[in-house]
Amino acid sequence: MSAWYVRQQGSPAAVSVPDAAAVVEGLRDGNWLATDEVRGPGDAAWLPIESHPVFAEVAEEVAPPTRSSGSDDHLDMNPLIDVCLVLLIFFILTITYASLERAIDVPPVEQDKKGPAPQVQLKDIRDRVFIVRATMDGEKPVVKIEKKDVPVDQIFNEMKQVIASTGRKEMVLDVDKDVPWGVLTAILDAAKGNGVFQITRNNRK
CATH class of the missing domain: 3.30.420.270 (Nucleotidyltransferase; domain 5)
Known part of the structure; x- marks a missing residue:
């Protein structure tokens, strides 16, 4: 067997490629995943591309960066907190100024239609x-x-x-x-x- 074969992990169907360079090219182009399995001339069993001695280094280069645990794993609440603070300040100011808008009743004054209203002493x-x-x-x-x-x-x-x-x-x-x-x-x-x-x-x- 001179050709190389690539398949999805555990799949019975495999794709034949002419040589190892074609496997590397497919890996770089995204046609294969590092977890897909490969079998070449002289290989007794299928191996994940990332574990095969011929492709392990290339698979590591093209693998997407893994997320580090820590601060990036939690939801950033700062924007939500900022919005809540702005709304809180708005409602406080609204209630404060509304308390000044009070209707004050004054004693009724009988007005002379022909003259100015009398002053209350x-x-x-x-x-x-x-x-x-x-x-x-x-x-x-x-x-x-x-x-x-x-x-x-x-x-x-x-x-x-x-x-x-x-x-x-x-x-x-x-x-x-x-x-x-x-x-x-x-x-x-x-x-x-x-x-x-x-x-x-x-x-x-």
Whole structure:
């Protein structure tokens, strides 16, 4: 037997090639796999191409690189984490700004169709309102409820006590333009939580 024969592993059908060079050429061209079996002149049995002494070196050269175990075997979660963080920040900002968009009811005013609306004077409504003022002392916001200094985290409780002791359920809100929006939000949240929906803004001149 002068020819070489190549077959798929375990297959009874074999292809005849004229010499070993043809086997090498077929291996390089991808016609054969390194695991296919070859049998040449003088071979007593079929051998995988990658194990045959004539073709072992060539089979190693054309074999595809094997994946190394380690970091390449796991799914890269970084892009997914980045997207989740962006969505989280978006929802936080959306909820934060939405809390500022509050509908504030003001006392209705009877308007004279032939003239301007009358101005509401504090002295006229003093017996049914309590006053909340928020100003800046340097870099520090100062909140006063009925002239009493109140920490921001105690606004709700202090407002509750004032309402209980005075029976007043309307609020006059006097806020300096430099007061952080977080303080204003805390005041409005406390008012809503205490059932105060009649709020009058006292605009400073």
